[in-house]
Amino acid sequence: xxxxxxxxxxxxxxxxxxxxxxxxxxxxxxxxxxxxxxxxxxxxxxxxxxxxxxxxxxxxxxxxxxxxxxxxxxxxxxxxxxxxxxxxxxxxxxxxxxxxxxxxxxxxxxxxxxxxxxxxxxxxxxxxxxxxxxxxxxxxxxxxxxxxxxxxxxxxxxxxxxxxxxxxxxxxxxxxxxxxxxxxxxxxxxxxxxxxxxxxxxxxxxx
Amino acid sequence: xxxxxxxxxxxxxxxxxxxxxxxxxxxxxxxxxxxxxxxxxxxxxxxxxxxxxxxxxxxxxxxxxxxxxxxxxxxxxxxxxxxxxxxxxxxxxxxxxxxxxxxxxxxxxxxxxxxxxxxxxxxxxxxxxxxxxxxxxxxxxxxxxxxxxxxxxxxxxxxxxxxxxxxxxxxxxxxxxxxxxxxxxxxxxxxxxxxxxxxxxxxxxxxxxxxxxxxxxxxxxxxxxxxxxxxxxxxxxxxxxxxxxxxxxxxxxxxxxxxxxxxxxxxxxxxxxxxxxxxxxxxxxxxxxxxxxxxxxxxxxxxxxxxxxxxxxxxxxxxxxxxxxxxxxxxxxxxxxxxxxxxxxxxxxxxxxxxxxxxxxxxxxxxxxxxxxxxxxxxxxxxxxxxxxxxxxxxxxxxxxxxxxxxxxxxxxxxxxxxxxxxxxxxxxxxxxxxxxxxxxxxxxxxxxxxxxxxxxxxxxxxxxxxxxxxxxxxxxxxxxxxxxxxxxxxxxxxxxxxxxxxxxxxxxxxxxxxxxxxxxxxxxxxxxxxxx
Numbered sequence: 001x002x003x004x005x006x007x008x009x010x011x012x013x014x015x016x017x018x019x020x021x022x023x024x025x026x027x028x029x030x031x032x033x034x035x036x037x038x039x040x041x042x043x044x045x046x047x048x049x050x051x052x053x054x055x056x057x058x059x060x061x062x063x064x065x066x067x068x069x070x071x072x073x074x075x076x077x078x079x080x081x082x083x084x085x086x087x088x089x090x091x092x093x094x095x096x097x098x099x100x101x102x103x104x105x106x107x108x109x110x111x112x113x114x115x116x117x118x119x120x121x122x123x124x125x126x127x128x129x130x131x132x133x134x135x136x137x138x139x140x141x142x143x144x145x146x147x148x149x150x151x152x153x154x155x156x157x158x159x160x161x162x163x164x165x166x167x168x169x170x171x172x173x174x175x176x177x178x179x180x181x182x183x184x185x186x187x188x189x190x191x192x193x194x195x196x197x198x199x200x201x202x203x204x205x206x207x
Numbered sequence: 208x209x210x211x212x213x214x215x216x217x218x219x220x221x222x223x224x225x226x227x228x229x230x231x232x233x234x235x236x237x238x239x240x241x242x243x244x245x246x247x248x249x250x251x252x253x254x255x256x257x258x259x260x261x262x263x264x265x266x267x268x269x270x271x272x273x274x275x276x277x278x279x280x281x282x283x284x285x286x287x288x289x290x291x292x293x294x295x296x297x298x299x300x301x302x303x304x305x306x307x308x309x310x311x312x313x314x315x316x317x318x319x320x321x322x323x324x325x326x327x328x329x330x331x332x333x334x335x336x337x338x339x340x341x342x343x344x345x346x347x348x349x350x351x352x353x354x355x356x357x358x359x360x361x362x363x364x365x366x367x368x369x370x371x372x373x374x375x376x377x378x379x380x381x382x383x384x385x386x387x388x389x390x391x392x393x394x395x396x397x398x399x400x401x402x403x404x405x406x407x408x409x410x411x412x413x414x415x416x417x418x419x420x421x422x423x424x425x426x427x428x429x430x431x432x433x434x435x436x437x438x439x440x441x442x443x444x445x446x447x448x449x450x451x452x453x454x455x456x457x458x459x460x461x462x463x464x465x466x467x468x469x470x471x472x473x474x475x476x477x478x479x480x481x482x483x484x485x486x487x488x489x490x491x492x493x494x495x496x497x498x499x500x501x502x503x504x505x506x507x508x509x510x511x512x513x514x515x516x517x518x519x520x521x522x523x524x525x526x527x528x529x530x531x532x533x534x535x536x537x538x539x540x541x542x543x544x545x546x547x548x549x550x551x552x553x554x555x556x557x558x559x560x561x562x563x564x565x566x567x568x569x570x571x572x573x574x575x576x577x578x579x580x581x582x583x584x585x586x587x588x589x590x591x592x593x594x595x596x597x598x599x600x601x602x603x604x605x606x607x608x609x610x611x612x613x614x615x616x617x618x619x620x621x622x623x624x625x626x627x628x629x630x631x632x633x634x635x636x637x638x639x640x641x642x643x644x645x646x647x648x649x650x651x652x653x654x655x656x657x658x659x660x661x662x663x664x665x666x667x668x669x670x671x672x673x674x675x676x677x678x679x680x681x682x683x684x685x686x687x688x689x690x691x692x693x694x695x696x697x698x699x700x701x702x703x704x705x706x707x708x709x710x711x712x713x714x715x716x717x718x719x720x721x722x723x724x725x726x727x728x729x730x731x732x733x734x735x736x737x738x739x740x
């Protein structure tokens with residue numbers, strides 16, 4: 001069900017080539033939406049589903065690389081597969097640095113493109129899941145009180161309750177209580193889980 | 208004795224006799240020459256001697272009784288005034304009044320009912336000098352004189368004409384021969400003999416016949432000339448060839464005419480065209496060589512430009528090829544997944560055909576560009592030329608971040624041109640523009656191609672301009688730009704503009720640098736429209 005939901009965007013100014021890519025992608029059962037120019041793509045309403053973008057780099061007007069920067073600026077995180085008539089090394093380096101998942105030079109095997117698309121969509125799906133989870137974790141973290149957050153940070157840094165109590169000038173018993181509250185609010189059962197979440201939220205484990 | 212001397216003697220005798228017999232003081236022999244009358248001789252008496260001078264004065268300018276002489280010329284009747292000092296029809300004549308003429312006699316000289324002149328006699332001393340008896344003698348003398356004079360003149364004219372022809376024949380400026388319709392050459396001058404390489408002995412032996420001198424492939428033309436001379440008496444000059452004695456051929460210009468009152472014999476004038484043919488041939492050869500070199504150079508330049516654009520051309524071919532491959536793969540997959548996708552398969556196949564057509568179109572155009580072919584003039588719309596050229600450029604332009612703007616008028620009249628050559632001109636100009644912008648920031652690299660109806664030498668034409676946004680040109684460069692092998696680029700042959708200009712000029716148009724002022728340079732060319740649409 002999730003497979004059907006995903007979509008492949010294609011931007012290519014050559015109508016014949018664009019149609020052929022579109023058809024190829026459709027032939028493996030993927031949903032496709034194609035655009036003549038980067039501008040057209042940017043101004044379109046796009047479904048919020050796992051997706052990737054197949055982009056011809058050297059188009060007149062807003063070029064592929066320009067679009068990549070533009071997307072990053074407006075916060076659209078979408079794996080991009082660059083397709084080009086003849087790629088040179090500086091261009092591909094630039095593209096990959098900016099987050100391209102693949103850089104295909106024409107002529108390429110159809111399977112290469114399809115593999116790249118599958119991989120890109122898979123990556124986007126994970127990233128989306130990750131983003132959703134991050135939002136949830138943030139929500140949980142937000143529910144912690146200031147003292148709890150302090151204790152959280154010290155716990156995931158590997159300090160014992162007694163050490164934390166000494167550091168914060170309180171009793172080991174109080175720390176134990178805070179710790180219980182943190183485990184409950186963050187919905188975890190083990191310290192290991194808590195450490196992973198801290199990692200995902202970017203909470204430094206160092207003191 | 209020449210006719211000249213005969214004539215002088217005759218006139219002298221005539222004048223002396225007239226004066227002696229008539230008792231005249233002064234006598235004039237006036238003869239018609241064309242429409243004018245000339246005083247041929249004047250005789251005056253001085254004591255007992257008679258002086259005869261040959262005159263060369265026009266009657267109109269001479270001291271003579273104009274009215275009397277004109278009366279006689281007009282009426283062909285004699286005028287006799289016994290005493291001109293008394294009232295008479297010619298009393299008002301200036302001469303009669305001033306000279307106080309007394310006896311005047313003016314006789315027409317008539318031969319075969321045709322007036323050939325006038326004999327005028329006068330005596331200013333005595334009236335009634337010209338008595339009837341004297342007049343009778345004078346009339347007889349006058350009629351004898353008329354006959355003799357006319358004959359002498361005819362003889363002299365004939366002699367003069369003959370002498371002229373002889374001079375012409377002997378001058379050997381042109382070849383001349385006398386021929387008859389049987390094929391015989393009756394006479395010929397040195398020039399003609401030299402032309403055909405025969406000697407005078409050959410001619411004398413009668414072995415040289417004009418029919419034999421003519422090669423078989425020219426006999427038909429000669430036949431037509433014979434028909435013409437029989438019908439009109441002359442043959443309009445025509446070019447043919449003769450076979451020389453050594454077997455080689457000589458190109459000639461031949462004109463001929465029958466002799467008067469002859470229907471078998473005539474004269475022919477022959478001009479040797481060897482030298483002319485040789486120089487014509489040399490001219491044609493050098494022109495051919497020049498054109499060949501020009502075409503060669505144009506081809507080299509074209510191929511060089513195409514070489515610079517290989518990446519772009521490869522891309523243009525790769526696009527449809529890639530589309531074909533994608534469509535074929537998609538079609539196979541659709542077929543593999545079931546029959547409900549037949550419509551997709553159909554569309555894929557039809558796009559494959561489109562792709563193949565596109566590749567084919569590009570290859571046909573490229574082959575035409577790379578080929579060395581003679582120009583083929585056809586009616587073209589300049590828009591198609593732009594479309595052709597963009598195939599080579601589209602990719603190159605995007606690669607170099609050059610924006611191209613086309614401003615092509617909708618009402619462009621067609622031009623008569625060779626497609627490939629015209630493509631080459633536009634290709635050169637756009638390529639130059641692109642290269643002129645290498646140091647311009649990417650965001651402001653732009654080329655404008657404009658085409659609009661215009662006029663050239665007062666006739667409808669198409670004006671095309673190519674402008675870039677580069678730095679423009681230095682005046683020093685602008686002055687030498689159209690010279691072959693002059694270039695402002697770090698690479699390149701420097702023949703693009705020279706070739707473009709010669710192509711445009713060969714099409715009856717003009718190519719020039721319209722502006723060096725910013726932004727960039729503007730080149731323009733104008734091509735005459737064909738008139739039909």
